[in-house]
Amino acid sequence: MTDPLIEVKNLTVHFPTDDGIVKAVDGVSFSLMPGETLGVVGESGSGKSVSFLTVMGLITRDQAQIEGQIIFQGQDLLTLPADEMRTVRGEKISMIFQDPMTSLHPYYKVGLQIAEAVRTHQKVSKQEAHEQAVEMLRRVGIPRPDERADQYPHEFSGGMRQRAMIAMALSLNPDLLIADEPTTALDVTVQAQILDLLDRLKQEFNASIVIVTHDLGVVAEHCDHIQVMYAGKIVEAGDRRDIYYNAHMPYTWGLLSSIPRLEEETTKERLNPIRGLPPSLIFVPPGCAFHPRCPYVFDKCKTDVPELLPSDGHHASRCHLSLADKERIFHEEVMART
């Protein structure tokens, strides 16, 4: 049994604000083995992006109260000094972001921006770094990469920019790539291309990937493991099959039901949104944070915080319903709907 590539233990990230403490991430634990893909799913404000920005060291103790451990290749990243963290960031762990339109610097050529990442971590000449940048652009499927490297981001389409971002993120052959909503800003056809590209590059570069998204549909075929987050906590975690074919948490059911289906066009059925709004992260509801929106709520949910309890070796959920009830409801109601 190899060691996990990254192991996050009981991570909390709280932002002090004038209105109170925003509990963006509240006791998150997970691990990821080398070469695996993890999907992290949740609504806006569920803490998914903040968790991974903290892993990247892009949210620091200056900005937030951070507790817990992030063990990456045997080191706790939260105890690393800033300059050592900088060598991890970009070289060992890299990240691509939601909006490729704004994530590249508008005033610098694309090739230069990739070469800059290379030169930050490797002692190579400008020429060599540029050649590496062109090579990376080729590998992410950008045609005429030598010409494209000399263009500015505004001359790229959205999908091409996200490819360029991926090229930049993978240019140092990192062990972990965090993709924060990599396809949200893109057209549906381009989304599939980008996800397929990530799959292929994962093999080529032998990297682990985390895909952060609000869309369960996106991660369906691309992730080995999926964890669902709600109000700063993981509410359900499991293998892909666990989540899609045997989900145990009403919030996950809501997410599954809200994936649009092609058949709905013909049956004239409307989308099934999850009722209500995500909770305030300052005044998190007592008990289960999801209880105000949960159709299966009972008294215990309003007072007791449910634990993340495993139902078997790889599947865990945070819900007071009995396992029998969970399985019955999922198969009778949720599967019927989806």
Next chain:
Amino acid sequence: MGRYLIRRTLFMILVLFIVSLITFIIFVKLPASDPARRAAGKQTTPENIAAARHAFGLDKPLYVQYGRFAKGLIPWPGLFLNEDVYYSYTNFVPVKDEIFSRLPVTIALAVGAAATWVLMGIPIGIISAIKRGSFVDRASMVFALIGVSAPVFWLAYLFLYIFWFKLGWAPPSGIPIGESVIEAVLQGRFILPWLALSLTFAAFYARMVRGNLIETMHEDYIRTARAKGLSEKRVIYKHGLRAALTPVVTMFGLDLATLLGGAFITETVFNLPGVGQYGVHAILTNDFPSVMGVTLFGAFFIALANLLVDIAYAFLDPRVRYT
């Protein structure tokens, strides 16, 4: 780009015509005194006054009078501010000669002040933005508030009072007759004018740079730069400032051009014989061709600077292209 330049140049000439027309209307509608009468002297005859009026061209219909001035607007050697029309009603010296003989003073004042406010304003803005909320930031912004609030005529007299009259650190105002502009600069006669003139701008630039940089540092591409593992210094100076300073270049071009057209108040208070002081004198003596000349000279600089700044922008921001 070629067509763009032609279009912009034509537009620039149109702006100059509009400025000149407004100036002309003000002169016609608000006659402080009859220039012909003044030129003819105290003991004079109606014939003399008529002769002077004829010599100035003031006996012609208004549209002919304006047309003569308008011809001097065409930015072409021999036509621009031509001496047939643009000469002083007071001492009959061509306006062009007056302006160009005074230009070195104005240039020395404007360029020196511009360098001062850039060297003060931009670093203060950067430090404030980086150390946002710190004591340095608060102190800088208090300085900026005072700077933008203090009128230049008040600052000028205050500086003269403190640094020349009380402390004797700086030379008095004015340039002695026979001393060249370069000598005056070397003797420090421009230090107080530079400071007084630049303080408002420095304060304004500090605020603008701070605001721009803070805003830029929240951009997604700054997060990308950090995610690459760049040092914070490089993130700020290479990625942040590049975007934050681009609009500052625009402002700078326009502000410098405005001052090159004459820093009226500063030149008057410090008794510097520049274009601005000439302009003030011309207004006070109702010397219309001089007023028109100085106005158009300033308008020309501003219009030209607008054009240059727009062209520069295409080089600074790759997203901007002119067709």
